[in-house]
Amino acid sequence: MSIRVLVVDDHAVVRSGLRRIIDAQEDLESVGEAPNGERAVFEAMQTTPDVVLMDVVMPGKNGIEATRAVLQAVPGTKVLVLSMQDDPRYVREAFDAGASGYVMKEAADDEVVDAVRAVAAGQRYLHPTLGARLLEAESEERRRAAEDPLSEREREVLRLLALGHTNQEIAKMLYISVRTAETHRAHIMQKLRLSSRAELVRYALENALIES
Secondary structure: EEEEEEEOOOOHHHHHHHHHHHHHOOOOOEEEEOOOOHHHHHHHHHHHHEEEEOOOOOOOOOHHHHHHHHHHOOOOEEEEEEOOOHHHHHHHHHOOOOOOOOOOOOOHHHHHEEEEEEHHHOOOOOOOOHHHHHHHHHHHHHHHHHHHHOOHHHHHHHHHHHOOOOHHEEEEEEEOOHHHHHHHHHHHHHHHOOOOHHHHHHHHHHHOOOOO
């Protein structure tokens, strides 16, 4: 039984080329195509493919958004992202959206075919080079988090607290609710293992968030 594939890309030439590659395989069959994310959802519901070959950058609903929508509309299908973007952020977003694989458009025909077969079989597919970049990016993020566990907003709240502002004043200055300001303060104290405003001020001074 053939693996049924829906091709989604905003370029007709690319769609045509991918369908030729797929239909040249004895175990693969292209069952349709879509030029954008909105149409992809409709076509997926009509054809119920085993695999959706999904572009990332498209007008309107992009490939990440379309991946979520397709998987919600047709839970039994798998999405293989085919993209020109090799940024680890796109890879992470694709998998977070539910994609089962990510392959570059510059990949050889054989790799695309192998990737389709892999995700259809329930496996995850990611080219080793992309996988290495993703691991490197995640490692860098962990290193930064270890050096500075606070988010940008938390650092902003910390600076204002150290300057003597109340939660109510901070809420007004940052256009957030008082409850949110209180939550930020609690998270800051917990993350930095601080127990008093004096310790909070000392931390702000030592990390150049405020001047003495």
